Structures are given as structure tokens and as C-alpha cells.
Amino acid sequence: MARTIALTGVKRRRGNPNWGQPPLPLRALPTEFEILVKRLGLTKPQYVSSSELKRWCEHNRNRVYVPEWLLEAWGIEVEAIFSGVA
Numbered sequence: 691m692a693r694t695i696a697l698t699g700v701k702r703r704r705g706n707p708n709w710g711q712p713p714l715p716l717r718a719l720p721t722e723f724e725i726l727v728k729r730l731g732l733t734k735p736q737y738v739s740s741s742e743l744k745r746w747c748e749h750n751r752n753r754v755y756v757p758e759w760l761l762e763a764w765g766i767e768v769e770a771i772f773s774g775v776a
Contacts, residue, residue: 722754
């Protein structure tokens with residue numbers, strides 16, 4: 691028959707040791723737009739003149755975040771169904 695061994699002198703701690711402490715701040719993850727801009731090596735003044743970025747934004751305008759000022763500069767409109775306005 692198996693015997694259980696009890697450790698004497700060791701206090702078993704229960705509960706969450708971090709209870710009552712403020713949570714750690716969360717890091718903001720980059721958007722797909724920011725990842726693409728970094729991959730292309732563009733700076734903000736170069737956004738408007740990049741044909742590859744414009745093509746990507748036209749294709750993904752209803753799916754991912756694209757800065758509004760950039761959409762306005764290119765004359766691209768987001769469909770109201772996807773923007774949450776409708």
C-alpha cells in the first residue's frame with residue numbers, strides 16, 4: 691500500500707501571489723499597414739508616392755487599418771458597410 695509523505699515545517703502557499711497588484715501594461719502590436727511600411731522601408735512623406743503601397747491599400751481598404759489622410763490623398767473610399775458607420 692502506498693504511503694503519503696507529509697512534509698513538516700513547509701507551509702503550503704495558496705492563492706495568487708500577485709493579487710491586488712496593478713496588472714502589467716500590455717504592448718501594442720503593429721498593424722498590418724505598419725508592418726508593410728516597415729518592410730518597404732518608407733517614411734511618411736514617401737507614403738503617397740509609393741505605387742506598391744497604394745495597390746496594397748486599394749486591395750485591403752475594407753479589411754485592415756489604413757490611415758484616413760492617406761486614403762483621402764489617393765481618393766480611395768471605404769465602403770460604409772465595413773467601416774462601422776452604417
